[in-house]
Amino acid sequence: IALAFAATALGTFPLILFGNEEQKKRYLAKIAKGTIAAFALTEAEAGSDAGSIKTQAVKDGNHYVINGTKQWITNAGEADVYTVITITDKSKGARGATAFIVEKGTKGMDFGKKEKKLGIRGSATREVVFTDCRVPKENILGREGMGFIVAMKTFDYSRPGVAAQAVGIAQRALDEAVNYAHQRKQFGQSISSFQGIQFMLADMSIQVEAARALVYRAAQIIDAGCKDIAKISAIAKTFASDVAMKVTTDAIQVLGGYGYMRDYPVEKLMRDAKITQIYEGTNQIQRGVIAANLIKELKKK
Numbered sequence: 001i002a003l004a005f006a007a008t009a010l011g012t013f014p015l016i017l018f019g020n021e022e023q024k025k026r027y028l029a030k031i032a033k034g035t036i037a038a039f040a041l042t043e044a045e046a047g048s049d050a051g052s053i054k055t056q057a058v059k060d061g062n063h064y065v066i067n068g069t070k071q072w073i074t075n076a077g078e079a080d081v082y083t084v085i086t087i088t089d090k091s092k093g094a095r096g097a098t099a100f101i102v103e104k105g106t107k108g109m110d111f112g113k114k115e116k117k118l119g120i121r122g123s124a125t126r127e128v129v130f131t132d133c134r135v136p137k138e139n140i141l142g143r144e145g146m147g148f149i150v151a152m153k154t155f156d157y158s159r160p161g162v163a164a165q166a167v168g169i170a171q172r173a174l175d176e177a178v179n180y181a182h183q184r185k186q187f188g189q190s191i192s193s194f195q196g197i198q199f200m201l202a203d204m205s206i207q208v209e210a211a212r213a214l215v216y217r218a219a220q221i222i223d224a225g226c227k228d229i230a231k232i233s234a235i236a237k238t239f240a241s242d243v244a245m246k247v248t249t250d251a252i253q254v255l256g257g258y259g260y261m262r263d264y265p266v267e268k269l270m271r272d273a274k275i276t277q278i279y280e281g282t283n284q285i286q287r288g289v290i291a292a293n294l295i296k297e298l299k300k301k
Ligand SMILES: Cc1cc2nc3c(=O)[nH]c(=O)nc-3n(C[C@H](O)[C@H](O)[C@H](O)COP(=O)(O)OP(=O)(O)OC[C@H]3O[C@@H](n4cnc5c(N)ncnc54)[C@H](O)[C@@H]3O)c2cc1C
Pocket: 007, 039, 040, 041, 042, 046, 047, 048, 049, 071, 072, 073, 074, 075, 117, 125, 275, 278, 279, 280, 281, 282, 283, 284, 285, 288
């Protein structure tokens, strides 16, 4: 459920950040009432290297004709409103991409099969296939050529949402581990009386609190209206998702063999945690963003 909202936010930030008044009136009110949104950038050959997308939008009078296939799109098929990043002028490189709003039901827009995944199985992940899909030019977000700016700015605002999702997963894993450690008896006593378990729980708690504080810090900076948010967003997303992976893995350790069984929720939490290190830019890419911003800040001094 958290992911359906997070992916809706991902599909909505382009409208909030780059939509004109007409587009905002038309779509934001609907989304606020519960319409689901999605964001389609990734393709089979273009993941971290988003600049190599091939989905093309060719101008034809007052329309653009979109052809290409987007892969692993969260909420695909469920969402009514899609932000789609396309190439409108290959020769212009990073300035040759354009973002469009495409509504579900538009002729020439179809969905592939639901992917079978390690975790987040309640979330639909599908291809979005465009075949001669005609979209009016009024559906461009920002201007022609701004597609990658739309995508990158969107991620700056959406990544703290992934971080929040990671904190939620980690908190639940910690709660389950504490509860179990208190109940489970071995050697005639509760396993929470063993220092080995106590220190593991303490470290999990330290990490969850630190991750939560970072998410709030990122949110505070964004709410204060700061525009230079790429670094703090990437820091929050990277730290919180790494914490979620570590804490959920440790929660299984606290539960021992029971943690490995599907009868208990912690194995699911570990499977759900993994994706937070991958989507909206892998944590390797985030570390690249953080380092690039450190150098940028140094040059400004
Ligand atoms: C469940 C799920 C849902 C998703 N939802 C969406 C969605 O809604 N919309 C959307 O557009 N996309 C979505 N994605 C795509 C997701 O954002 C990409 O999977 C992600 O950006 C990584 O791309 P890739 O999987 O092609 O990995 P690759 O880019 O092939 O990377 C493979 C490995 O190489 C590393 N790597 C790549 N380049 C570098 C580099 N320069 N430096 C260091 N390491 C590098 C990566 O970190 C990774 O470890 C989703 C993916 C999944 C699995």
